[in-house]
Amino acid sequence: MATSRVLIGGGTGFIGSRLGELLIRSSYTVTNVSRMPGINNISWTDLECTGLLPMTNAVVNCAGQQVMDLTKKWTPGFKQNVASSRIYTAKHKPKVFVLITGVGAYEASPYCRYDESSAITGKDFFSTLCKDWEAAADIKPPVRLVIIRSGVVIGRWGGMIKNMFLPFWLGLGGRLGDGKQFLPWIHIDDLCRMIQFAIESKIEGIVNGVAPQVITNEEFTQAFARALRRPALLPIPELLLKFLYNPERARMLLTGQYVISKRAEGIGFKFRYKTIDEACKEVARLYPLKLPLTPTSSL
DSSP states (O other): OTTOEEEEETTTSHHHHHHHHHHHHTTOEEEEEOSSOOTTEEOHHHHHHHOSOTTEEEEEEOOSOOTTOTTSOOOHHHHHHHHHHHHTTOOOOOSEEEEEEEGGGSOOOSSOEEOTTOOOOOOSHHHHHHHHHHHTOOOOTTSEEEEEEEOEEEOTTSHHHHHHHHHHHTTOOOOBTTSOSBOOEEEHHHHHHHHHHHHHSOOOEEEEEOOSOOOBHHHHHHHHHHHHTOOOOOOBOHHHHHHHHOHHHHHHHHOOOEEOOOHHHHTTOOOSOOSHHHHHHHHHHSHHHHSOOSOOOOO
16 A cells, blocks of 8 residues: 555545545655645646646545535525535545535434435535536546445544534533534544545445434534533524525525435444544544633744
8 A cells, every 4th residue: 555645635624624534644745736835735727737646546625615614605606616616526536435515415304314325315505506516527437436434423623523622522512403413423533534434435326424322413512512511501502594595595404304324334444432422532532622711922
């Protein structure tokens, strides 16, 4: 594996950067496909001109604007940017192509139970996006295609935790709506390990990137509050979420899916973080050490 190269779309982002660190430790050469210049970076435009770099064994596409980036307004332009950034990057055909999408492909429901054999039946924005996003990865044999439908990614400095850490640290956290909606999740280290597993194994097709424990938003809220040793007594009403984030995006927060992963564990993948308590404790462990308690000086 020492001479194998992995090309990571979105390699400078939350998931891609952690994945790159893992692969480098595993003796891969990593090149990031990014809009930002850098020693190990290449742009999508340059890649289209030059083709795959020598010794490329796999392409992993983590590219795409974060759908739940709550700092962005939910406008038609933003939605188009999300769709374009995800769909139109899936063009290259290495030996293995790993595409990271989302469990939002499955229609939100308090009753349905989904695994990798379940069909995409949802009609909302994110279900439709996932269907188009995966269809855009038009990979033909002998290239092996693996699509990992990821749950909410739990990790420091990114994703959902980045948006919610400060309110919870201040004791202002709480469940969203009634908190009964399912919350499929996975720790970022397990997601990155699953991607490496997909590269190195013979698995192909759909894999649900979710931890074994199925939880609700209320159960996550309590686990994260326990990890931070803070109360979580201030639920956020549904109407407020719809006002702040637009009803369409608020629906992603207020509804959920019961999703399990059968395929990866079935052929030998082992989760490191099987429970939400374990994941939240790891996330919370170093946060206080990174908070800026005093001003810094450049002198």
